[in-house]
Amino acid sequence: xxxxxxxxxxxxxxxxxxxxxxxxxxxxxxxxxxxxxxxxxxxxxxxxxxxxxxxxxxxxxxxxxxxxxxxxxxxxxxxxxxxxxxxxxxxxxxxxxxxxxxxxxxxxxxxxxxxxxxxxxxxxxxxxxxxxxxxxxxxxxxxxxxxxxxxxxxxxxxxxxxxxxxxxxxxxxx
Ligand SMILES: [Fe+2]
Numbered sequence: 001x002x003x004x005x006x007x008x009x010x011x012x013x014x015x016x017x018x019x020x021x022x023x024x025x026x027x028x029x030x031x032x033x034x035x036x037x038x039x040x041x042x043x044x045x046x047x048x049x050x051x052x053x054x055x056x057x058x059x060x061x062x063x064x065x066x067x068x069x070x071x072x073x074x075x076x077x078x079x080x081x082x083x084x085x086x087x088x089x090x091x092x093x094x095x096x097x098x099x100x101x102x103x104x105x106x107x108x109x110x111x112x113x114x115x116x117x118x119x120x121x122x123x124x125x126x127x128x129x130x131x132x133x134x135x136x137x138x139x140x141x142x143x144x145x146x147x148x149x150x151x152x153x154x155x156x157x158x159x160x161x162x163x164x165x166x167x168x169x170x171x172x173x174x
Pocket of ligand 1: 061063117
């Protein structure tokens, strides 16, 4: 049985503005109206169906895997619009992108406060051989690896612990 995610509903303060924002930023076809929804196709089968919400909107996180060329184009639009962007999901490293898994990634807000992300490599795809492993996979490996008695880690325990703590902090917020 092949189960495939087909759509999910995204609450928006302004349904049409939010849907148009996403299509313009990502370079996608214009939204289609389907009953109460403004439907944005983000893949060959998957759609984000925006719906108007007048109540409290609980921020969600949506991450889009893009090619290097698409990243360049989308990031250029983010900068053209002077949108705030961050390298991390906690919005601490403003005006920076990350290089996790030796790819590129950046976070930014949608008009309703949802946290959007574009990335060129899936989390963990660089494994441990990447020059910049994803912090989540790095944390797991640090916990499971035996303590080295030689090499640079011998005197770097404090730095490793701090790095792991940071990664786990981030993981809780992902
Ligand atoms: Fe993410």
